[in-house]
Amino acid sequence: MNFELPEDLKMLRDMARKFAAEEIAPNAREWDREGVIPQATIDKLAGLGFMGVLVPEELGGAGATYLGMTVVMEEIARQCGGTALMLAAHNGLCVGHILLAGNDAQKKKYLPDLATGKKIGAWALTEPGSGSDAAALTTTAVRDGDEWIINGAKNFITNGVRAGTFVVMARTDPDAPKTKGISAFIIERGTPGLEIGPKEDKMGMRASDTVPLVFENCRVPAENMVGELNAGFKDTLMVLERGRITIAALSVGLARGGLEESLRYAGEREQFGKPLNRHQAIQFMLADMAMEIDAARLLVRKAAVLKDEGKDALLEASTAKLFASEMATRACLDAIQIHGGYGYLKDVPVERLLRDAKLCEIGEGSSQIQRLVIARTLLDLPGA
Ligand SMILES: Cc1cc2nc3c(=O)[nH]c(=O)nc-3n(C[C@H](O)[C@H](O)[C@H](O)COP(=O)(O)OP(=O)(O)OC[C@H]3O[C@@H](n4cnc5c(N)ncnc54)[C@H](O)[C@@H]3O)c2cc1C
Known part of the structure; x- marks a missing residue:
């Protein structure tokens, strides 16, 4: 194993380090106190490719590797954990799920806006009654014609205050063993029935926001299922x-x-x-x-x-x-x-x-x- 980063990742590291020192470090204390990362900073992060680290270049991302992702994360977290957590939930979870399991149409529809920071991504697995035992989730999705109707609640969802795109796990087969009846859905902000709760007042990672979500008869087009039915x-x-x-x-x-x-x-x-x-x-x-x-x-x-x-x-x-x-x-x-x-x-x-x-x-x-x-x-x- 080569213990030196390749030249392109050294450049990525130096770019992230410079940005974090100049743009994040002077503000990290205030963002922690106020509990918000300014949109202007998110736009700058997007300009550097950090909102789409893993997204292929043809879809607007930086097309970097996981190793590249770790380099960016270390440099941003060095100055502000909350900014890094926002990036982690966006890139690693929401975008990561669409990259892993999304079909071509979903990738083309959602990834460019996410990779360029026009939309922020959130990923909703945890519920009030299911944290470590994530497969015990009780949010349901019931098929109705060309739609799925989602009902339930999620807890601790990073980026929820501003997210435009949510990837949400819900139970699609209540009779299957608990890990076998879950599917994932892309739900856009503003979909009727998706209610975004108040921001949690946290001990740390305060620059990143965390919210509960409630789904009440939230209708999602069938084409928004990510990955296979019950394989979520x-x-x-x-x-x-x-x-x-x-x-x-x-x-x-x-x-x-x-x-x-x-x-x-x-x-x-x-x-x-x-x-x-x-x-x-x-x-x-x-x-x-x-x-x-x-x-x-x-x-x-x-x-x-x-x-x-x-x-x-x-x-x-x-x-x-x-x-x-x-x-x-x-x-x-x-x-x-x-x-x-x-x-x-x-x-x-x-x-x-x-x-x-x-x-x-x-x-x-x-x-x-x-x-x-x-x-x-x-x-x-x-x-x-
Ligand atoms: C700031 C923040 C951001 C988050 N962002 C997201 C997000 O974006 N999306 C999302 O879906 N979730 C998110 N989460 C949820 C997070 O993943 C859960 O809090 C975590 O998985 C733990 O679940 P829990 O809080 O319900 O704790 P519990 O599962 O209730 O655990 C409580 C304690 O019991 C221990 N425990 C549980 N089961 C066992 C076991 N079998 N053996 C031994 N010990 C056990 C745990 O380790 C823990 O110490 C976030 C949480 C926080 C605080």
Whole structure:
């Protein structure tokens, strides 16, 4: 395995890094406080191809690989976890599901607007009664002529406030075993019967919005089913496998933020007559952070390269997501410790980085669920 990024991805990384430092970093504190990313920033992200990282160029995207996606995610998350989460749900989940399972007509109809940022994408799996046990979802879709009628509720849907395109999982066969009777639908904003609930007031990832959705006799054209009838959960698991690589890369970016802020601060702040970075206890924290970030990035890139080679990466995606997300929380906690009392203040970025990092241990399959996936794969148990 080549541990160096290829030249084109180095250029992508440098472009994302420059944009994040110039356009995102100065505003991240305000977006966290206000709970919104300005549309102008989303337009600029689209201009760089970041709203369609994986979308083929002929459909308006950047045509990048999963490895490229991880590079973008790390750089954006380095400055703002919420902006990165908006991109992750849009690219990795909504666009990812249409790329994976959509037919040619659906790709041509929906992907250009999503890839160019004219529309933001959301992906709705979680419900009030089904989170980790996602296949227990109870939202129903009942066929009526050329339409499906959707009824039910979804919870915690990223990007829901502004999304123009939702991919929604619903039960189409109530008599089938729970993983075998689910299908996915594209539902456009403004479809009668789709109600978008109020924005959640979150601990972290505040720049990205999260909402509940309610479907009341929401009629969707039959042509909007993504993938095969009753095969939606199989596709969902594949979308999540890819999505976990994205969240793992996002985690690496947050942890790198913690390290870089700490390196800077530990060089500036003096105690006992010398900079903090001349105290061995601080050096050891910095060394552990650097070591774990490198290990996590290697896991992320291994999983991404497997996907780019068209291979199964269930184990590798879960391993990367589990290690990177828990590592990010550890790194950001240490970053606060290195900053001392100042790290506990809202004006210092490491406080926000820690709040953002905690979400990565919960969303797209909690740490407990990743451990279950890894153990089931190791033990060759059903459900892996
Ligand atoms: C900010 C944010 C954004 C989100 N964005 C989206 C989105 O865009 N689309 C979407 O569909 N969902 C989204 N989610 C939902 C997210 O994926 C779920 O919150 C997550 O899967 C966990 O589900 P839950 O919250 O219902 O927790 P639960 O499933 O109720 O779990 C609670 C606790 O029990 C543990 N647990 C559950 N089952 C087991 C088990 N078998 N063994 C051991 N421990 C277990 C969990 O690990 C967790 O610690 C988002 C959530 C948040 C907070």
